[in-house]
Amino acid sequence: MSLYYGAVVFAHVVSAVISVGPLFLLLPLIRRLRTAKGEAEDIYLSFIRVIIRLVMHAGHVLVGTGILLILFGPWPWHSSWVILTLGIMLLSAFFLATGFSSVLKKFHESGTDRQSTLDKLHRTAWVYIGLLIIMLWLMVQKPSIW
Numbered sequence: 001m002s003l004y005y006g007a008v009v010f011a012h013v014v015s016a017v018i019s020v021g022p023l024f025l026l027l028p029l030i031r032r033l034r035t036a037k038g039e040a041e042d043i044y045l046s047f048i049r050v051i052i053r054l055v056m057h058a059g060h061v062l063v064g065t066g067i068l069l070i071l072f073g074p075w076p077w078h079s080s081w082v083i084l085t086l087g088i089m090l091l092s093a094f095f096l097a098t099g100f101s102s103v104l105k106k107f108h109e110s111g112t113d114r115q116s117t118l119d120k121l122h123r124t125a126w127v128y129i130g131l132l133i134i135m136l137w138l139m140v141q142k143p144s145i146w
Helices: 002-020 023-033 038-072 080-106 114-141
Strands: none
Touching: 002 038, 002 114, 023 038, 023 114, 038 080, 080 114
């Protein structure tokens, strides 16, 4: 059983890294997108969509392995850090589903201020990174808040 548990922990950690790491690539892409024109703009937007999709799928693995770790690990579901992690995870899933896609859809709409859309995309990236960092802290530190 410990070999399988160790493999699940490893998959959980790798998926956590993949779900956070690529988000930092968004920051220089957004900076370059501010001056990009035409085909270069479409390429940067495609990279951003790929990064969001990668983060989303890594998040699926992260959730699945997290559930397995709670089921077979020593922590009960009612631990404060588990409940807080689940709450932030639901918030971040909603945020990922609505935040990035709505901003990316607005990018090519006529009459949209390009700089304000890019500012919103930049802010959305940082908020999502912040949510994931809080979840990582909860999973690593496992604080007993109540």
